Amino acid sequence: MARSTRDYDESDVRIRPNRRGSRPRSKDRPAHADAVRGRVLGVDRGRYRVLVGDTGDRHDVTAMRARELGRKGIVVGDEVHLVGDTTGAEGSLARIVRISPRVTVLRRTADDTDPVERVLVANAEQLVVVSALTNPEPRPRLIDRCLVAAYDAGMEPLLLLTKADLTDPAPFLEQYAPLSVHHVVTSRAPDGSIIGLDAVHEALAGRVSVLVGHSGVGKSTLVNALVPDALRAVGVVNDVTGRGRHTSTSAVALPLPDDDGWVVDTPGVRSFGLAHVDPARIVTHFPDLEPGTEECPRGCTHDEEECALDAWVASGAAGPAGPARLDSLRRLLRTRTAAGEE
Numbered sequence: 001m002a003r004s005t006r007d008y009d010e011s012d013v014r015i016r017p018n019r020r021g022s023r024p025r026s027k028d029r030p031a032h033a034d035a036v037r038g039r040v041l042g043v044d045r046g047r048y049r050v051l052v053g054d055t056g057d058r059h060d061v062t063a064m065r066a067r068e069l070g071r072k073g074i075v076v077g078d079e080v081h082l083v084g085d086t087t088g089a090e091g092s093l094a095r096i097v098r099i100s101p102r103v104t105v106l107r108r109t110a111d112d113t114d115p116v117e118r119v120l121v122a123n124a125e126q127l128v129v130v131s132a133l134t135n136p137e138p139r140p141r142l143i144d145r146c147l148v149a150a151y152d153a154g155m156e157p158l159l160l161l162t163k164a165d166l167t168d169p170a171p172f173l174e175q176y177a178p179l180s181v182h183h184v185v186t187s188r189a190p191d192g193s194i195i196g197l198d199a200v201h202e203a204l205a206g207r208v209s210v211l212v213g214h215s216g217v218g219k220s221t222l223v224n225a226l227v228p229d230a231l232r233a234v235g236v237v238n239d240v241t242g243r244g245r246h247t248s249t250s251a252v253a254l255p256l257p258d259d260d261g262w263v264v265d266t267p268g269v270r271s272f273g274l275a276h277v278d279p280a281r282i283v284t285h286f287p288d289l290e291p292g293t294e295e296c297p298r299g300c301t302h303d304e305e306e307c308a309l310d311a312w313v314a315s316g317a318a319g320p321a322g323p324a325r326l327d328s329l330r331r332l333l334r335t336r337t338a339a340g341e342e
């Protein structure tokens with residue numbers, strides 16, 4: 001079933017006036033004129049951490065969902081309306097009474113055949129695919145899959161390539177050049193500091209960006225460099241050691257310094273099941289291959305003998321990464337019928 005980024009109405013909870021004209025059931029029910037807006041930063045066991053207030057006067061509020069929301073999901077990145085105690089004082093608890101319409105929705109299924117899709121993050125504009133240039137080696141099929149997830153979510157992808165101190169980034173960049181995906185390269189200086197952070201800050205400035213990457217690519221190193229008090233912001237402190245720990249498996253939104261955008265870290269998210277992506281649309285998420293489908297027979301699945309993509313790629317029209325990209329595309333198409341391996 002085709003989905004668009006506009007189909008957020010399933011989660012768009014509007015508080016309707018009481019039609020029967022009877023007294024409202026609760027005092028703050030009508031219109032919630034006194035509701036305070038905030039952004040969901042984290043979710044933990046049914047409690048939501050919500051940032052409210054303007055620059056200079058921002059604070060976290062702990063909130064629960066109001067019963068009137070029904071079963072609507074609330075995820076990191078959602079803009080919500082709060083009533084009740086929004087002071088954020090120790091022990092206080094506000095109530096979320098409304099979720100604003102979502103601008104983008106990053107979805108995820110456990111694997112490619114899983115019928116249960118979960119919204120991972122709402123309202124993010126950019127999907128930052130973090131990959132090491134080596135150690136561990138880049139995984140092109142995983143990167144391709146993340147790009148599909150980004151395009152499908154209506155988000156702009158950014159390739160963030162780490163560990164350029166260990167290898168020359170040129171060959172990798174050449175592979176991805178035909179896609180015209182923005183990229184930033186970082187490396188580590190002998191003193192341990194990260195080189196290239198300015199370019200990263202620039203790419204993240206003023207927007208909400210989700211970071212994904214598999215283990216060892218240097219994502220934690222980056223998050224800590226970008227958000228120096230990330231561990232404190234996450235608010236996860238080990239009871240035994242008292243030290244900050246960042247092992248949560250759910251997404252967490254971290255404000256960048258100077259109010260200049262947000263990063264949403266997704267610990268534990270290493271890939272995206274794409275069961276929710278319409279197979280007929282997958283090729284449109286391969287902008288370097290799509291023009292090659294013009295010669296395809298009507299109704300081509302792009303995984304059949306008559307498919308024009310083989311000739312297109314063989315002619316070099318899709319650049320040096322063409323064969324690998326076509327392989328990625330076909331694997332994604334095939335995994336729609338059988339759970340695929342990455």
Ligand SMILES: Nc1nc2c(ncn2[C@@H]2O[C@H](COP(=O)(O)OP(=O)(O)OP(=O)(O)O)[C@@H](O)[C@H]2O)c(=O)[nH]1
Binds near residue numbers: 162164215216222
């Ligand atoms: N040479 C080099 N090493 C780096 C760089 N960035 C991170 N590392 C190292 O790579 C290893 C993995 O970095 P992490 O930041 O822990 O990676 P991660 O992606 O968060 O991985 P997990 O914690 O397993 O999810 C660490 O030993 C880092 O010190 C870099 O730019 N260059």
Ligand SMILES: [Zn+2]
Binds near residue numbers: 300301
């Ligand atoms: Zn085709």
